[in-house]
Amino acid sequence: MARGCxxxxxxxxxxxxxxxxxxxxxxxxxxxxxxxxxxIACGAMEPHMLDTEIAETKKRTDKxxxxxxxxxxxxxxxLIDVCARxxxxxxxxxxxxxxxxxxxxxxxxxxxxxxxxxxxxxxxxLVRSGVDALVIEGMEAGGHIGPVSTSVLAxxxxxxxxxxxxxFVAGGIGRGTAMLGYLESGAAxxxxxxxxxxxxxxxxxxxxKKAFIRAPARDAIASTQIDPRLPVIPVRALKxxxxxxxxxxxxxxxxxxxxxxxxxxxxxLQIEHFWAGALKRAVIDGDVENGSIMAGQSxxxxxxxxxxxxxxxxxxxxxATAIEERRAATAA
Ligand SMILES: Cc1cc2nc3c(=O)[nH]c(=O)nc-3n(C[C@H](O)[C@H](O)[C@H](O)COP(=O)(O)O)c2cc1C
Numbered sequence: 001m002a003r004g005c006x007x008x009x010x011x012x013x014x015x016x017x018x019x020x021x022x023x024x025x026x027x028x029x030x031x032x033x034x035x036x037x038x039x040i041a042c043g044a045m046e047p048h049m050l051d052t053e054i055a056e057t058k059k060r061t062d063k064x065x066x067x068x069x070x071x072x073x074x075x076x077x078x079l080i081d082v083c084a085r086x087x088x089x090x091x092x093x094x095x096x097x098x099x100x101x102x103x104x105x106x107x108x109x110x111x112x113x114x115x116x117x118x119x120x121x122x123x124x125x126l127v128r129s130g131v132d133a134l135v136i137e138g139m140e141a142g143g144h145i146g147p148v149s150t151s152v153l154a155x156x157x158x159x160x161x162x163x164x165x166x167x168f169v170a171g172g173i174g175r176g177t178a179m180l181g182y183l184e185s186g187a188a189x190x191x192x193x194x195x196x197x198x199x200x201x202x203x204x205x206x207x208x209k210k211a212f213i214r215a216p217a218r219d220a221i222a223s224t225q226i227d228p229r230l231p232v233i234p235v236r237a238l239k240x241x242x243x244x245x246x247x248x249x250x251x252x253x254x255x256x257x258x259x260x261x262x263x264x265x266x267x268x269l270q271i272e273h274f275w276a277g278a279l280k281r282a283v284i285d286g287d288v289e290n291g292s293i294m295a296g297q298s299x300x301x302x303x304x305x306x307x308x309x310x311x312x313x314x315x316x317x318x319x320a321t322a323i324e325e326r327r328a329a330t331a332a
Contacts, residue, residue: 013189176318
């Protein structure tokens with residue numbers, strides 16, 4: 001983990017993946033205080049809200065943490081300015097290829113830039129454009145997902161690029177043994193989201209946490225695309241009435257498109273607003289029937305509410321035990 005730790009400035013190369021509504025001051029500072037790397041999810045926040053969130057996180061930890069910004073946010077420029085004022089050390093850009101201007105601006109104030117790479121060709125492009133590290137996230141993950149599994153992305157991208165820059169693997173990691181496997185394949189570290197949702201320090205509603213503790217892996221399903229014209233990014237969440245609601249929303253938006261009442265850009269925006277609202281309903285209000293319970297397939301390995309420090313200690317212990325067992329077997 002040494003390379004990842006050096007890049008992040010942490011004891012462990014474990015990033016707490018930004019989760020909208022969930023990765024706020026409490027969870028982020030708890031992850032950083034436990035030796036991992038917390039990342040604030042900016043999501044749809046406006047600049048003044050992000051400003052407060054960063055300030056409040058700083059009050060709770062003096063350890064490094066990052067900020068995740070969505071590239072299609074209409075106020076991306078102003079959000080970067082907020083991060084610059086706070087001298088945020090690491091920015092994670094999510095949601096499509098980042099505009100060159102944003103890359104320049106982030107690197108201009110001295111932050112390290114981390115981007116998501118959904119395929120080898122795009123990973124190479126990102127390296128050329130000067131990003132400092134990559135996250136490769138497979139379709140096992142919770143939230144918005146790409147089409148390829150973590151294991152395949154890791155096999156495609158790590159051998160080609162792991163020498164050039166630190167790469168963090170995300171999606172479906174629930175145990176230290178899986179973490180170890182990716183580290184041994186060349187990853188500098190890992191990023192976990194689902195595993196941190198039931199942390200004691202996480203502000204998610206008790207109903208949201210209960211749903212996680214009960215759910216097996218097979219309940220965390222990817223949304224279906226109802227209309228091929230609507231380029232909807234699939235979202236992995238626990239199946240409930242909210243899942244059906246999303247299908248209805250897609251039909252409604254497709255009809256508006258047919259009638260020429262909205263353009264494609266507006267259609268996509270409506271879909272993204274749907275998700276943001278539905279996730280808030282479940283995470284904050286605790287409506288786990290109608291809201292969206294975004295969760296990755298590793299949800300089946302979330303068994304109890306426990307402090308972040310225990311979650312990280314368990315992951316590290318599982319990895320250490322695997323190494324010890326192997327050494328013992330070789331020595332025997
Ligand atoms: C509830 C939820 C919300 C998420 N929101 C975001 C987000 O706002 N931005 C982002 O880049 N990734 C988001 N993610 C993805 C996580 O940052 C992380 O990469 C992912 O959870 C890792 O896979 P895992 O869930 O299998 O551990 C979200 C994931 C979950 C479960």
